[in-house]
Amino acid sequence: MIFREVEDRDLITRARRQNVDAYNLLVSRWEKRIFNYLLRLTGNREDALDLSQDVFLKAYQNLAKLEDLDRFGSWLFRIAHNEAYSLLRKTKPEGDLAGDLVTADSSGRLFPIELTLAVESALKQLSADQREAVLLKVYQGFKFDEMAEILCCPVSTAKSRLYTAFDLLKQTLAPISARGVE
């Protein structure tokens, strides 16, 4: 007997026929990624969770509009991006996301938790566009063309945002990381 993992496209096809169980399985595959993306974008757990639910509800209602079933991931992140920015526009003005800087101890070496905090802090220093480019590339592993699709911008713009973000992060994180972790 050959066991074949049910692919997303099969689940999408079934979900389109109002098969809620199939859709729940699809949600279980993607919810953690969407939640963490929204968490790092908004910086708030409750917001991230509420937005995640909204994202999957909207995705279910608009599943018939998805043209290419193989691009479900980028389509879903596009919805998440729109939902997050819709919330961010309401609550936080652009550029008001600066966090506290992490300080090292006397030896200059950091504990793992401190390095994690340093990374979180460094990410907060970025503009929302730059941070999102890092989230999509480094944490979600999307290709440049998929990032452009999610962000609704040219590939060159997506690339430029990522490169600028790396230049900024490099100044903060490379020296800390080079000093090592206890």
Place this chain on the structure above:
Amino acid sequence: MNCSMDLKAYIVGEVTEEEHRQIETHALACAECREELERLALTRDSLLLLRDEEMPRRIAFVSDKVFEPNWWQRLWNSGPRLGFASAAMLSAALLVHAFVRPPVNPALSQTELAQTEAQIEKEVGARVQAAVAKAVADSEVQQEKKTAAMLETAAKRFDVERRNLLSVAAGNSDMLYKQMVWTLRTSGQLGGGQ
């Protein structure tokens, strides 16, 4: 840095195998690029220290009528959607054509109408006459064929009856001839005996 290598693309895995080899070979020879690559790699690895968090609670949907599309939404999203759209466009085109069609000139319409009616009557009359003539001709031809067939059948039957009669007559005359011969022989024998 003067080198034109796209080191960031290398770090995030957006280079081809060939570009990958070129950058690695170049970094061995170029200290500046090698250091830049190290800094970028440290940055990327630092970012990857952030772990995904577990969700506070899972998302799940129940089969609720509220979230399901109405019957007309399902109908609209199904196959006939295109058909309905086409029919609507066709209807719209017909309406537009009906309203946009140029008006008929009333001054010309009376004479044109009379001429057209006369022409139609003439044409209809000619066609009716032609059709009647054709039907009559067809009927005559069929009748002639039937008559010919009947005559042929009667002639055959008469021929058969005539042959039968001739055969009977021939048999009778033969029999009569034999009786006459027998009578003559009989009378000869009687005369010779006297």
